[in-house]
Amino acid sequence: MEQAEIGLIGLGVMGSNLALNIAEKGNRIAVFNRTPARTKEFVAEAGDLAGNIIGCETIEEFVAAIRPPRPIIIMIKAGDAVDQQMELLKPHLSANDIMIDAGNANFHDTIRRFDNLKDSGLTFIGMGVSGGEEGARHGPSIMVGGTEDSWKRVEKVLTSISAKFNDDPCVAWLGTDGAGHFVKTIHNGIEYADMQMIAEIYGILRDGLGMSAAEIGDVFGQWNKGRLNSYLIEISEKVLKATDPITGQPMVDVIVDAAGQKGTGKWSVIEAQNLGIAATGIEAAVAGRVLSSQKKEREAAEKIFGLPKPAEKPHDGMAFLADLESALLAAKIAAYAQGFAVMAAASKEFGWSLPMPTIAKIWREGCIIRSQFLDEITSAFTKEPDVANLIVTPAFSQMVKDTDAALRRVVSYAALSGLPVPALASALSYFDSYRRGRGTANLIQAQRDFFGAHGFERVDGKEYHHGPWGSGASIY
Ligand SMILES: NC(=O)C1=CN([C@@H]2O[C@H](COP(=O)(O)OP(=O)(O)OC[C@H]3O[C@@H](n4cnc5c(N)ncnc54)[C@H](OP(=O)(O)O)[C@@H]3O)[C@@H](O)[C@H]2O)C=CC1
Ligand SMILES: O=C(CO)[C@H](O)[C@H](O)COP(=O)(O)O
Numbered sequence: 001m002e003q004a005e006i007g008l009i010g011l012g013v014m015g016s017n018l019a020l021n022i023a024e025k026g027n028r029i030a031v032f033n034r035t036p037a038r039t040k041e042f043v044a045e046a047g048d049l050a051g052n053i054i055g056c057e058t059i060e061e062f063v064a065a066i067r068p069p070r071p072i073i074i075m076i077k078a079g080d081a082v083d084q085q086m087e088l089l090k091p092h093l094s095a096n097d098i099m100i101d102a103g104n105a106n107f108h109d110t111i112r113r114f115d116n117l118k119d120s121g122l123t124f125i126g127m128g129v130s131g132g133e134e135g136a137r138h139g140p141s142i143m144v145g146g147t148e149d150s151w152k153r154v155e156k157v158l159t160s161i162s163a164k165f166n167d168d169p170c171v172a173w174l175g176t177d178g179a180g181h182f183v184k185t186i187h188n189g190i191e192y193a194d195m196q197m198i199a200e201i202y203g204i205l206r207d208g209l210g211m212s213a214a215e216i217g218d219v220f221g222q223w224n225k226g227r228l229n230s231y232l233i234e235i236s237e238k239v240l241k242a243t244d245p246i247t248g249q250p251m252v253d254v255i256v257d258a259a260g261q262k263g264t265g266k267w268s269v270i271e272a273q274n275l276g277i278a279a280t281g282i283e284a285a286v287a288g289r290v291l292s293s294q295k296k297e298r299e300a301a302e303k304i305f306g307l308p309k310p311a312e313k314p315h316d317g318m319a320f321l322a323d324l325e326s327a328l329l330a331a332k333i334a335a336y337a338q339g340f341a342v343m344a345a346a347s348k349e350f351g352w353s354l355p356m357p358t359i360a361k362i363w364r365e366g367c368i369i370r371s372q373f374l375d376e377i378t379s380a381f382t383k384e385p386d387v388a389n390l391i392v393t394p395a396f397s398q399m400v401k402d403t404d405a406a407l408r409r410v411v412s413y414a415a416l417s418g419l420p421v422p423a424l425a426s427a428l429s430y431f432d433s434y435r436r437g438r439g440t441a442n443l444i445q446a447q448r449d450f451f452g453a454h455g456f457e458r459v460d461g462k463e464y465h466h467g468p469w470g471s472g473a474s475i476y
Contacts, residue, residue: 003067004030004054006157011042015075017136023052025160030054030065059092069096071154078103095121098150102127104264107178114177123150128184130367139163141367142171145180163366170362175352182346183359186339189268189282191368193335194232196285196423201328208310208417213250217241223325230371259289275345280426281335288422308418326406331427333400337390357381404431
């Protein structure tokens with residue numbers, strides 16, 4: 001039997017769709033799944049594509065079915081499962097074979113796996129894949145980390161299966177070892193912020209203005225034709241207009257308001273903190289999911305405090321809807337600017353030289369945060385690849401100037417109505433902090449010096465000084 005050019009392990013949601021995508025693009029692929037019944041089922045359901053697929057029930061059979069040197073994609077549950085799978089695979093591989101972890105790995109694990117294989121003759125690629133089930137099947141955005149040589153060996157097949165924005169493939173080599181998985185993690189962090197902000201706007205429309213799910217869906221449908229055009233707004237409209245087949249209620253109204261999370265948002269926040277970058281939108285989104293999951297506590301608290309009466313409805317409903325649209329854009333700018341700032345800091349820290357314009361480019365199609373907005377980010381970074389913060393580029397500073405007043409009005413309305421908008425409010429505070437040359441940390445420095453003799457810099461000199469705090473202060 002003719003050998004396959006590539007192998008794939010893990011026929012779950014992502015792996016099975018990626019395998020069909022690879023087969024459809026004319027590549028012969030061998031597949032293996034821990035539970036063999038799934039492999040049989042997958043091949044049986046592959047239809048016309050089955051001719052390009054070799055289903056294997058054992059690892060030995062799987063490895064033998066791929067032409068050396070073998071590129072092998074591992075698309076399984078992230079974490080220990082990947083280490084276990086790699087250990088099972090390793091003894092069967094030969095020099096120059098490449099193991100490609102395509103799951104949502106923590107980039108620290110990717111660096112460790114990359115280093116562990118360095119002297120083995122085998123190669124490791126850590127590859128972020130975004131786009132969910134549909135993306136995997138018809139064209140995901142792919143973020144590759146590893147050696148440049150290993151990238152060149154898989155570039156052709158990855159380019160063939162990736163999403164395309166116009167004719168540009170949404171796949172790129174972003175740097176060594178953990179670069180690809182780091183960028184995927186921040187992609188997901190931004191995804192969390194974007195989703196949280198959309199949910200907060202939904203909350204204002206539902207609980208402040210009293211709109212039905214379908215009416216809110218219409219609003220998002222309108223916005224999707226404008227500056228907020230994006231996959232997440234598009235699916236929000238579809239979700240809000242869907243009906244529960246069991247009760248006939250809007251589907252969204254019968255879903256428990258407790259969000260799951262698998263780790264990438266939390267990792268984004270941890271890395272941002274480690275790198276000293278304020279990623280307030282992502283932090284708010286992760287905290288928002290945590291609070292959402294404390295449903296019983298929230299219900300008990302509502303019994304104690306009740307809910308505040310919503311503020312008086314805005315007199316000009318249409319103007320307020322326009323404010324909400326602008327507010328969402330303003331907050332989105334803050335979250336994306338923060339995400340890119342985290343990547344810039346990581347690039348320096350880990351020596352990756354992450355290409356910001358390329359990252360924005362490969363997020364324009366295929367991935368969950370794909371949008372028109374990312375094309376504008378691509379243009380801004382192409383003009384100024386090393387800019388400190390996206391919000392100071394000419395295009396984005398103008399957008400902020402055009403929208404920040406609306407964000408202020410929306411956050412004020414939400415605060416007066418007792419409606420939680422942690423991500424929108426964090427974006428406003430971020431702008432207000434970032435653009436204010438003289439802040440209030442002088443008082444914090446004085447307090448630190450008072451209780452801990454930490455010293456402070458004076459506005460009229462560079463050396464550290466202590467204040468005249470008198471008795472009771474720790475320096476006396
Ligand atoms: N779903 C999504 O939208 C996206 C997911 N990802 C990432 O892709 C990866 C796969 O996700 P997804 O396809 O959704 O997951 P699924 O739950 O659909 O599938 C999980 C797969 O992992 C296999 N598996 C689990 N544990 C082990 C193990 N110990 N050893 C070997 N195989 C194991 C399962 O095999 P078995 O059938 O035997 O249980 C199955 O093939 C994850 O890292 C996920 O975070 C990335 C982008 C988007
Ligand atoms: O990577 C993805 C999308 O880009 C996956 O869907 C991931 O599972 C999303 O994260 P979480 O489950 O934490 O919401």
